[in-house]
Amino acid sequence: MVPIGNYLFLSLALFIIGVIGVLTRRNVIVILMSIELILNAVNINLVAFSRHWANVDGQIFTLFIITDAAAEAAVGLGIIIAFFKNRETVLADEMDLLKW
Amino acid sequence: MTPAQISQYAFYFFAALAVVGAIGTVTVRNVVHSAIFLITSLLATAGIFLTLGAQFVFAVQIVLYVGGIMVLFIFVIMLVNLDVALHQMQFKRRWWVAGLLALALGGQFGAVIYYSRAGGVLEIPAARTGALSPQNVQQFGLALFEKYALPFEIASVLLLVALIGAVVMTKKRV
Amino acid sequence: MSALLEFLKTYMWPLIFAVVIVAVLPLLAGYVVLMERKIMADMQARLGPMRVGPHGLLQPIADALKLLIKEDIIPENADKVVFWFAPVISVTAAMLAYSALAIGPFFQIAELNIGLLFIVAVSSMGIFGIILGGWASNSHYSLLGALRSTAQMISYETAAGLALVGGVLLAGSLSTREIVQAQHGGTWYVFVAPIGFFLYLVASIAETNRAPFDLPEAESELVAGYMTEYSGFRWAVYFLAEYANMIVVASIATTLFLGGWLRPFQGTPWMDFLDFFPPLCFLAVAGYCFYRTPKQPEPIQSMVMALFGGLCLLLAAAMALPFVPAFAASKPGLHGAFWFLLKVSLYIYSFMWIRFTFPRFRFDQLMKLGWYFMIPLSIVNVLGLGVYRVLRQLQWSRWPAFVLTTGGTLLVAIWLVWNAQKKAAAPSSVGDMTEAEG
């Protein structure tokens, strides 16, 4: 039985890497993917605690998070495509206008 | 080698894979490679779910995350694939500030987790045993459709909204 | 060391089965290709492969050898690592799916609680092999093929998944073994959910990228789709993945709708003579082989033919083994595998039959079919089967419940077709297409 702390550390590592990705990368697609990493880290936490407390709720939360990630990816990528069509770029710091 | 041992080794293997994949995701220059690393990381996470006995979440993780969301990502990457983007600067100019901030955050969380170990200041109560069988699909389903029926419906509405939003945004002529 | 022994002891059978599948599956896929070529030849008034081995029986092996030793070409601007890795993903996904399939009550690598879901999940990863391969080739044709393929597989996976849900609903379990056992003594689900079976048949053809849905590799449009730049062994691996996938979907359909390893009419005592069918079948094939042996043009071909005959005799003997009282226990295992594989072959045969009869869809038509017909119908199908289950629980007898639910689903299907036809009858197709784009 792996102690729960290990899961938490793994989750932490993924979370921090995700945060670094979101903060440092310029490409919006990579930023979105880093967000997926963060969500994934949270999932690990939830499932780990679900086992720890012998309670299925954590897993159900995971399901909701995955659903949410799907929705977010759909909308986020939709925005990227729309943006790309207009500006031909996917870099975050070039998204500097409210309207064009 | 007992099943428990196997699951222990599996955990370390998958954990290492997940971290490597994650690091690859945020550091690699080519976006498609980035996505491949992310897929690796997500698959490793699925493996970790397996070591935690969450079979259903494992399957959902693969079907939805890997088979669905990541395919969508790669699809979009290919649609907007610009060779130009490869030669541009991949990181923001003050990336080290962000990195330091993130590491500080990580340190803080790490400390918390460290102190939550058995005998630590913020000790997590010991695991409850029993109750959750490893083959818990039925439990899972019952909980989902009884206790969490309303959130489930809300999630479906959320998906619908996202669907419509995505369609509207990518439509050519509005 | 002892830990390793312990491990091997615990997991002996799954390991052996896994090795068998990895070893046999490529061979099986090769022979499915031969079968396809022979059937195609038969339908097209010609002979097909006849040279390598008697009746081309050694053709797959020759092909495999040829592909193995071909020059390995990687396009100049290709992404080499991904290019190398992509076919492996495809074939891994296809093979991994076998780990949860039960070929007979005995032959199964792992009895998973989420069996069917696992298979669907793992085979959905095959998409990555295709899309990454198409991208890595750095060719427009490959990329277009890959994008098409992805869009198609995602769309039809939904329909296939929903069709599977229907079957799972009836069985009340995701485990492949339990699904088959639920059909034991009762009716196969193809007779309870014919529309679900039909939906799965169509969706599985689309998912395996076969005609009339072989858009991703439509040779007349996209040369070879995502495989355009591939050659030699890598190409062979893709090919293997494709045929392995075919066997996977056929196995799923067999498990879920055709009663898996169960003999036809399992519950009817007077049909028990069918137990003699497996050995007799092999005996007949062996007899034909021996009959053809002296007619081969070359002595070596005669030898190979005789060898095949001998092999069939051996198999017949194996199938007859359960009739010896001492080995009676082996019957479900041996005969189960026979019936399972027979059903799988029949399913694949129907694939081929369809392939050689129909022209190819166009991509937008394919998508329309998927989203306007398959998915709505499969949702209605799930609803109908749900109603069927409830009705059965309310002590309705089988026939009224079946007629009511299937009839209802059929009506919806007819309405969908009628509706689509009405739309198609609207004039000016070019205008129609530009409209559909908006």
Add this chain to the structure above:
Amino acid sequence: MSDTRTTGFPGVEQTVLGADEIIINMGPQHPSTHGVLRVKLRLDGERIVDSECVIGYLHRGVEKIAEHRSYQQFAPYVDRMDYVAAVSNGLGYCEAVEKLLGTEAPMRAKVVRTILTELQRISSHLLWLGTHAIDIGALTPLFYCLREREEILKIFEKYCGARLTTHAFRIGGLQYDTYDGFEAETKRFCLDFSHRVDEYEALLTENRIWIARTKGIGVLSAADAIDMGATGPVLRGSGVKWDIRKAMPYAAYDRYEFEIPIGQNGDTYDRYIVRMQEMRQSNRICLQAIEDIPAGPIMGKVGKVLKPPVGEVYHSIEAPKGELGYYIVSDGTTQPYRVRIRPPSFINLEALDKMIKGHLVADVVAIIGTLDIVLGEVDR
């Protein structure tokens, strides 16, 4: 669209591409361009915005060769243009030279020419059907078509020794008389063939996928067809009832009854139906002609050395692909001063750009197929 990249067709003009546009190069080595046709497609997604045909990969300078050969020597060359309908090419050339000479072939020769040409039309259409079906993804019809085409080629082989580039006719008539059993064999084939056409139609005509793939695809209105100079089944598919065999009968066509099938919408499906019907009509002509082949000489009065008087002539026949015309200028010597061949494929292919605009890549294949081009004739 603030920032567009420029890519282009090299050496021609710079094309400004939109964000979703790509240029794809179809051919010259592509499974469904029927040879070495190359089409440059500008795509928006999979929809064609613009296209350009690049031809000439098979150019052999047939017209130049003609100027250095005597009239008889040039006759085998024309077989190499539309190599799936060599007999038709030969008929057109021989009749044109005969017209230039002011002679005519004897009736028996004309009837035999008619029979062989109609068989050739069937075989050309069969090959078209098989390849067209394969383009659209139906694999099986090709083999049935080749099976029947084989029968026709066997008749050719027995008649003149060659299967593909037959050089079946001579200026002034025929080199060979019919072989023993020619009538019986041709008749057997023709009687059998109408059932075979039923077979193909059973596979395709009512097939929903086939209809979906061909109806409304590559529509060419009658006015456009005339403007683009399209002839043959392409023109008739657009609803113009014009066939040189009826309009200006040559060979022995005025002796036989047949109909000119036409389409209504000018789409790929109509052209398919027209060609299927044409096969039936050709079969009908053959059956009528085979019944009474008049007796008599097979060679008209032409000398060994042909020296047509000064002047020029244009003569055209209804080849399987459309109007195949020969414009021959004579300067009174034994060699033609100029031979101009009006290739039906070349001019029908010109309509391609117009027909594929707005369609998908998959339709391009169907439309190239429906035009029934032979690159040997396009490029000459």
Add this chain to the structure above:
Amino acid sequence: MVNDPSEKKPPAPAETPSEKPAGASAEKPAAAPPKPAAPAAPKPPAVPPPPKEGPVPLDNDLVKRFKARFGDNIREAWTDRKQAILVVDRESLAEISEYSRDDEGFDYLVDLTAVDWPKREKRFDVVLNLYSFKKNERLRLKVFLGEGENCPSVTGVWSTANWLERECFDMFGIVFEGHPKLTRILLPDEWQGHPLRKDYDILTQDTAWVRENLGIESGQ
């Protein structure tokens, strides 16, 4: 159905077992009763060989109408093997083409080509073969061009002319003014020389191109 072709044929001539198209036999006498030279007349079953081959001057209604409209721009008219030929001025080719399409019904450009006569004063004939669906009649327009003279393009009148003129340019080097995109069509874009000119042969062909692009000697 699109307007003109449907009305151009008498109702369903082909359904009746007539040997000759009704259109042809009906139109011909009306068009030019006294003349021997309705172009491309269907052959009567037993025709005596024409007494004389070669050009016969032509002056039927059609030519009169053309002459009335364009006067001296119609240089000559004759028939050769019963096929009508009209020689027109270079400058007025576009108008004459338009007139013959719209008013005379020659709506189908069968072919456009050229003939090289290097010894003549005006070196090239540009030959346009026309056909009228309504009259079932052919007409040939000819334009004489000197070396270096340009020919007006008829792409605006018949779309077919596009490729045909390109081919003509490719083979003879005749420049068609007003052509949307006059480039080589059959030969490579960089090819030197125009093959169908009489002074061009295999000895003078562009061996340099072959050597450079194909890496082979052309073998001549």
